[in-house]
Amino acid sequence: MRKIVGLVLLALAAAAAVGATFLPFSELLIRLAPGQPQTAYVTTGWSTQFGGTKDEHGPLFAIPIVLAAAALLAGARWTKVAYAGAAALAGVTGMLFVYLLNAISFHREGNIAIDPALEAGFGNGVWVLVSAVVLAFGAVVLHPDD
Template sequence: MKIVSAVLLAAAAAAAVTATFLPLSELLIRLAPDQPQTAYVTTGWATHFGGTKDRHGPLFGVPVAAAAIALLAGIRWRRTAFAAAAALAGVTGMLFVYLLNAIGFHEEGNIAIDPGLEAGFGTGTWVLMAATVLAFGAVVVHPDD
């Protein structure tokens, strides 16, 4: 079971870090009635509006990367694995609620510029949730210290 747990923890850490480079949220907005929609994409490290990268990225990836490092340390100790999985769940939950609020704000038509605006979660959010499930699965099969 130690090998299964180690593989699951490593997979969870890799998935969590990978998720930070994928879109966490995606927004398609038209800035003027005669303009095409422009993509506003947020990852764990940057925000892109069309082809422009925001110099002041959100850095959502920092706590995710810290939790991923802790997951790797958890390969040795079950309690560390549990604490790391809990940290990843906390970061994922907080990010999910933040994005849910931001997406909900835009979907409710609070931006009058574009009534056809589309907002939603990106693949990174779902990969991050899957990483959390993997991490807790690893804790379940992790042998006691």
């Protein structure tokens, strides 16, 4: 039973990690001129979109996340690969979290004088990614030894 729960958790962690890449990691609402409505600036794992304009050169944060998820899935067979996948996912998530925290803090501190009502924060994708890390480490704890 423990083996089955570990394998299910590995699969759930991988699915949550990949799914998170399609959700917003950060959201910024900014008014470009006084009296104008706020425009959303949203970053996902694959793209950045400002209002209706999609950036041609997306951030590609998703690539290391997908690779870590693939390692989690391969870890269903090999314990050491499961540990490596969980560690890689935690590392990527931590680095992304710190990067976004820095960017969000920069905008919140009034460094952009255009819009004093600017709103910046984490999107749902970050929290799904953090949940995937928790699931991944739960899976490696329950993973049977080879």
